[in-house]
Amino acid sequence: MIGSSLLMLVLLIVENAGSVVSPVVTFNPDLNKIFTGQSLQMTCDVDSTLQEDITYFWFKNDNWIHSEKTFSIASALSSDSGNYQCQTSASDLSDSTRLEVYNELFSLPTITQSPQLVTEGDHVTLTCHTRLSPHRKTTVLQFAFYREGQNIQEFSSANTYEIPFVKLSDSRDYKCEVQTSDYRIKKASTTTTIQVNRIGERELFNQSETEVTSKPGTSHVITAVAVTSLVLVLFLIITALMFLYRTKQFSLPGDNKPSSKAEFEEPNDETENIYTDLNTNTARWQSFSQNPQEAMKDHVTENHYIVC
Known part of the structure; x- marks a missing residue:
């Protein structure tokens, strides 16, 4: 039992x-x-x-x-x-x-702008960048944008914010925020600043940039060539003026020959004086052509004697 x-x-x-x-x-x-x-x-x-x-x-x-x-x-x-x-x-x-x-469902977002150099009236695009983990590629993310801490675009699937016609007043600080569709994970980017330039400032900037990036020494070469050309032109002008002055100073009083032989057959006293002066001036011109300095010295000396 x-x-x-x-x-x-x-x-x-x-x-x-x-x-x-x-x-x-x-x-x-x-x-x-x-x-x-x-x-x-x-x-x-x-x-x-x-x-x-x-x-x-x-x-x-x-x-x-x-x-x-x-x-x-x-x-x-x-x-x-x-x-x-x-x-x-x-x-x-x-x-x-x-x-x-x-560690991260998605990387810390960053915000970028396009174009980098902004002028009044430009179309500006802000883009919020992030990278999903390879383990959760199908995760749906939402993006929002802020200006000076104030929301300017609510959470949506769009990772860009457009400013169609930018103004000077749009020169502010901007950032974006990313979250999962279930609101469990949210991350904010660092701040970027949009600087809007006035119309005309871009051309001034481009001109300054071109001057800075130009080949060193080019401006000096251009200046030297310009100065040399100016000196050469001045030299030619002075030479031409001196030639015209000397030609006028020692020009003959008459170039026309007698029209007939009869005029020389019976010269009178007045005609002889003209012929004498003509021969004298002709001799002076030939002497100046051969040796201008000596001719000038004789001419000055003769005038001096006459004055005395």
Whole structure:
């Protein structure tokens, strides 16, 4: 009788032990790879036939961390990566479930402008750049733009902001912001400043830039050539004036020859004087042509004697 009772007890213990079901760890959202800043909730699911008045135990890397049916991570950190298990007072320990938390779902955004040199009336485009993690290429991102801290374009799928006709008053600080569609991760860019120039300042800037980037020494060569040309022109003008002056100073009083031979057949005293002066001037001209300096000296000396 006693032996039969012991056998029945052993069979009951074995039967009860085989009926115990291990719990299962589930994630919400159903992802075991998340990024820093995201939220996650873990649940310890057990057989519903078990009594409700049970205790839950959570373990991370074999260390106890929590004592409720759910375990939540509000803003994930890299240190939240690990192996998670749960157990109840009426069940065995669950299988290990791995959670991976990556540093960035997307890179820190940057904002750029086009064109870089802006003048009144230009069409300016601001672009918000970021890079998604290769693990979540399908993630939907939204972009917003701000000027001096004030929102100028609400969150949308467009990563650009257009200024069709820029004005001087648009010379302000701008930045952009990126967030996930579930609003769990949000990042802002650094600030960029748009400097709008007045009309005409661009041409002045381009002219100055051209002068700075021109070949060294070119302006000096041009100046030397110009000065040399001017000196040569002045020299030619002075030479021509001197030639005209000397030609006028020593020109003969008459170039026409007598029209008939009869005029020379019977010269009178007045005609002889004219011929004498003509011969004298002709001799002077020939002497000047051969040796201008000596001729000038004689001419001056003769005048001097006459005055005296």
